[in-house]
Amino acid sequence: MAPLVEVKEVSFKYGHLQVLERVSLTIEPGDFLAIIGPNGSGKSTLIKIILGLLEPTEGEVFLFGQDLRHFHDWYRLGYVPQKAAHMIDPVFPLTVEEAVSLGLLSRKRFPRLIGRADRPAIKKALETVEMAPHGERRISELSGGQQQRVLIARAIVSAPDILFLDEPTAGVDARGQDRFYGLLNQLNQKGLTIVMVTHDISVVSRFVTKVACLNRRLYFHGSHEEFCSSPRIRELIAGEDHIIVHRH
Numbered sequence: 509m510a511p512l513v514e515v516k517e518v519s520f521k522y523g524h525l526q527v528l529e530r531v532s533l534t535i536e537p538g539d540f541l542a543i544i545g546p547n548g549s550g551k552s553t554l555i556k557i558i559l560g561l562l563e564p565t566e567g568e569v570f571l572f573g574q575d576l577r578h579f580h581d582w583y584r585l586g587y588v589p590q591k592a593a594h595m596i597d598p599v600f601p602l603t604v605e606e607a608v609s610l611g612l613l614s615r616k617r618f619p620r621l622i623g624r625a626d627r628p629a630i631k632k633a634l635e636t637v638e639m640a641p642h643g644e645r646r647i648s649e650l651s652g653g654q655q656q657r658v659l660i661a662r663a664i665v666s667a668p669d670i671l672f673l674d675e676p677t678a679g680v681d682a683r684g685q686d687r688f689y690g691l692l693n694q695l696n697q698k699g700l701t702i703v704m705v706t707h708d709i710s711v712v713s714r715f716v717t718k719v720a721c722l723n724r725r726l727y728f729h730g731s732h733e734e735f736c737s738s739p740r741i742r743e744l745i746a747g748e749d750h751i752i753v754h755r756h
């Protein structure tokens with residue numbers, strides 16, 4: 509099967525700051541890919557380039573075989589941005605259902621109205637993340653873990669082919685994290701391709717099928733087994749010159 513995403517020799521600069529250098533990466537159907545790397549290594553930038561939010565300085569990106577510059581089917585890519593849960597405004601009275609319905613806008617043409625016909629998709633997304641009983645609650649009243657599951661529902665309500673998550677468990681307690689990763693694992697088992705930026709190496713060992721180590725350049729991209737057995741990776745984890753371990 510053709511790759512869902514092909515990143516070819518992509519470089520990116522913010523002004524004079526070189527953030528990515530000739531990164532090439534493919535994402536295949538069914539992958540659960542972890543992108544790991546230290547602070548400021550370009551992980552979020554790479555995801556934003558794939559999502560068309562930033563334009564590469566050099567190189568090309570293909571989505572579902574199509575050049576990103578001509579791609580329009582954005583509903584096929586779900587995205588949970590970094591620190592999204594922290595952006596939930598405790599004053600703005602958005603309910604869980606309303607928050608999830610916003611994820612349908614990318615499928616709609618003008619005028620972008622959410623109507624009765626959208627209710628089944630919203631209900632299904634909330635059931636998937638086990639938040640259906642909380643549909644009418646204000647999102648600001650929920651725990652960090654519950655909010656994060658609502659953000660997943662918002663990202664999957666348009667039935668995307670790939671889900672991108674940027675540091676999804678920041679601010680979620682250990683129990684919430686286990687449940688959250690269990691949910692991602694279930695979604696991946698059902699065929700959803702997942703790309704997750706994380707510094708949590710324990711997650712890498714439990715759930716993911718592929719690993720990419722980024723620090724401006726791509727140091728490693730391979731299967732989870734190759735990642736675990738690679739002497740180079742063991743050296744990098746053990747050594748002073750950490751390319752993997754991430755500190756906040």
Ligand SMILES: Nc1ncnc2c1ncn2[C@@H]1O[C@H](COP(=O)(O)OP(=O)(O)OP(=O)(O)O)[C@@H](O)[C@H]1O
Pocket residue numbers: 522525527545546547548549550551552553554754
């Ligand atoms: N809008 C911006 N303008 C200028 N520099 C930026 C901007 N956004 C990010 N950077 C810089 O680009 C580099 C890469 O940032 P990026 O957010 O992609 O890294 P990251 O690996 O996701 O980091 P973290 O793990 O800390 O979130 C960093 O040095 C960052 O300071």
